[in-house]
Structure formats: structure tokens, C-alpha cells
Amino acid sequence: MTLLGLEFFLVLGGLGFGAMAVGVARDRTHPRRIATALFWTLLAVCFVAGKHLPPVMAGLLVVAMAVLAGTRSVTPPAAAAAKGTDRAVEAVRLGNRLITPVVLIPILVLAGGYLLPFASLADVRLVFPAQATQVALGLACGFALLVASRVTGAGATVALAEGGRLVHAMGWALILPQLLASLGGVFARAGVGEVVANAVGSTLPLHLPLAAVVAYCAAMALFTIVMGNAFAAFPVVTLGIGVPFIVREHGGNAAIMGALGMLSGYCGTLVTPMAANFNLVPAILLNLPDRHAVIRAQAPMAAAIWIFNVVLMALCVYRF
């Protein structure tokens, strides 16, 4: 048996969403009070009840959250006037002590990931080994928060309010990666990968291990350019080319393939106008006369990085 699981932190996060929902519900100045509170409540239910929810019910909650987000009903509360702290003055006063908590987190996560699995008393283990790094991250964030409140002299309520402010600022975008991963799960069960694999496998010589690597990395970049998002392209291309050809047929290393495949996708992000937030919005923010100036600056970088990923994958994926 284990004392501390991932579920504990998931429930904790869910309670945080619940607190945000209550905060919005009580804020009479909020323009979309009911809808926004409802969105965070549904998310809180997903996190707290989790695997105890009937699957169909969980699916309905997901659909409801998407509809709320799609109707622009999820908005942050009006920014409270920053009171008490002048950031520039504080930055000078605190100096590098502001960086300490940020640096502490990775050190603690690395240490915890290696050490926590050994912590046990009789036959009670502290953590389940497969969850060690994630539990370590939870504990590290808790500890860093204590250090941060000591450094800044602010209490726990201020920290939670600031966390809530940032979550509100992200809004529905917070759960987009999670939802894209879920879409990957649906694609996997629906057999999308097999369809792509059959189409690609019959046109390209993927029986050659090297050709499979080049095709996978090229497809990651191309699908990202078309879909505008490497996270969305990853399940399709990985289920369609990566897993069937690189891993199953040629015995490649799944971890290496996945890491370098995603990074090849990012090269596509650098050159696509579909990734408007990264490439077009900055051109407007920076008053650039050419809307594609950022993409043109990034194109040679994207090419150099993509080639590196392909070479590294070709050299390593069948070797480790």
C-alpha cells in the first residue's frame, strides 16, 4: 500500500478549481458570472471525482465545458487593482532571491524522483514508483511555495489568489493539452492510426528503417503546418507512422521516437501562419509591416533544427 498518490494532488487541484468557481459565483461584477463559475465547477468535478465518475457522465462534462468555452462564456474576473507592491522596487529589494524557488523545483523533482521510491516503513510505501516524479513535483511545488512566501513575506492566501489569477488568465486554454491527449486516445481506439498507416505504407518505402524515420519527422512537421499545433498532429502521426513502422516493424525505441518526433513538429510550428499566436500576433504586437516577418526570420532556424532531429533519431532510435 502507498501513502501518497497522484490522486491526492489531482483532488487538491480539483478543490482549487472549486474555490475559483465559488470566487466567480460570488463576484457580482463578473460579466459571465454563472457560465464561468459553471465551467470551473465542471472541471472541479472531473478532477475530484475522477475515476469514480461514470464514463458517459465524464464525457458529457467534457462536451459541456467545450460548449461553454466555445460560446465565449469563460472569462477572467476584472483585474483587481494591484495594491501594496511595486514590482520594480520589489525586484531590486529581493534580487536573486526571487529566482531561488524557481531553481529549487527541478532540483527537488530530480532528487525526489530517485529517492521517494525507496521511502517505506515496513510494507507501507510512501509512493508508487511509477508516480514518483509526479508526486515529487507536487511536493517540490509545495516546498517552493513555502520558500517563496518566506522570501516575499506574503501569506498562503495571497499565493493562492495569485495562482487563481493566472489560471483565470489562461482560462479554457489550461485544459487544451489534456483534451488533445484525449483526442489522441479516441483516435487510437477508433483506428485512425491504421488508416494513416495503410495509406502511407502503400506509397512510401517504410520497410527501410531510415525511410520510416524521415517519413515520421516530415509528417510531424507537415501535419503541424496544416493543423497549426504539434500537440494535435502528434497522436495522428505517431499512431499512423511512428508506432506501426518505427517501433513495431523495426524495433525502434518509443521514448526517443516520441521526444524527437514532437520536436520535429515544433519546427513546423515555427513556419506556419496557422500558429497565429506565435507567429502572426507578435508581428502585430511589434508593429512589423510584413505580417510574415517572424516566420521568415524563423525559417532557417526551423530547417536547421529539423535536420538535426532527423539525424539524431536516425542514429539513436534503433540503437538504444
Add this chain to the structure above:
Amino acid sequence: MIKLIGILMVAVGFELRLNPLLVVVAAGLATGLAAGFSPEEVLALLGTSFVDNRFMTLPVLLMLPVVGLLERHGLQERVATLIRRSTEATAGRVLLAYHALRAGASTVAVNIGNHASMVRPVVAPMAEGAAARAGSPSPDKAAGIRAHAAASENLGNFFADDIFVAVGPVLLIKGVLDAAGVPADVTAIAWWGAPTALWVLAVGWWRYRALDRRLSGGGS
């Protein structure tokens, strides 16, 4: 072939700037139905997948109180000071310093800035200021500096967040590989991102130096 409807929906939906959550959910439902599942089965599949992937949102959520508290006390201002101190000379070096700091922070999933909060108010003016010391750059060249400032943000943001364990992309990779039945170790996925992160820093150095050369040379 009809099963690929979801991919098409994502591409078209994102192109039309529809809300991404709505697009993704619709694509999931359509794909499930196209594959012959009943509506209840599709909902259950989507719900189970979403609950199984809760761990992906968790790290961001756990870090935000720390980051929010530090931001309120001047984290971004401190980063600006560090960039200013680490570089004197050129626009390219300012961009390399920001790229390196941005990437270093994103190895631990901390966002020290984005285009609106750091590049426009801090990084781009600082780089243009550095270039102006050797004479005011032409509008063309100034635009080149700003475009590269945006690029330094994107490079620092994208390519380093795979290195330390338990941040978004690594967990997405793990989730997809698990669902495909080829489980992979989170730590291994994370560490295999490190060589590329270092290479990207080198690529940045190369391009920012080329920018400096164009600025100091004649021509346009």
C-alpha cells in the same frame, strides 16, 4: 478513410479560428461515430480519456501559485535586469541572453514571459537600444531586430520544455504512446529532448550573430 474526418475538422476548425476546445471535442465525437461506435460509447471513450489524462494539467496548476507570487514581487523585472547585466554590446547578444534564460526557465515549466509581457515591452526595445548605440538602424533593420526578438521567444519557449520531467509535452507523448500500447518511460522521453535544446541554442547563436553582421555591415 471516413475515420480521418477528425483530422480534417481540426485543420479547418483551427484555420477558421473556432474555439479549439469545441473543435477538438467535435473532432473526437465525429471520429468515434465514423468508426462505428454508438453515441454513448463515444461519450464514454472521450470521458475516460479525459479523466485518464488529468495528470497533464496538474503540473501547470501546481506551479502557478509559486510563479504568480514571484511575478507579483517582480520576477519579470529581475529577469530584465539579468539580461541587461549579462550583455553590453549588441542586439544579437541581448536576444541570445533572453533565449537562454527563457529556455532555462521552461526546462522547469516556468514561463518567464511571452510576446506581450516580455518581448514587446522589454526584449525588443533592449535589442533595438543596443543596436542604436552604433547609430540608429534603418526601419528595415529595426523590423529585422524585432522579428528576431519574437523568434527568440518562440525558440526559448518551444524547444526546452521537454527536458525536466512531468511537463506538458512529455506527458502528452507518454499518454499517446501508452494508449498505443508501447509504454515509454517519462524520464527517458524528457532527457532525449536535451540534445535538441542545446542545438537550438547553437542555432539561435548562429542566427543572432548573422543579424548583428547585417546590422553592422552596409546594405539593407
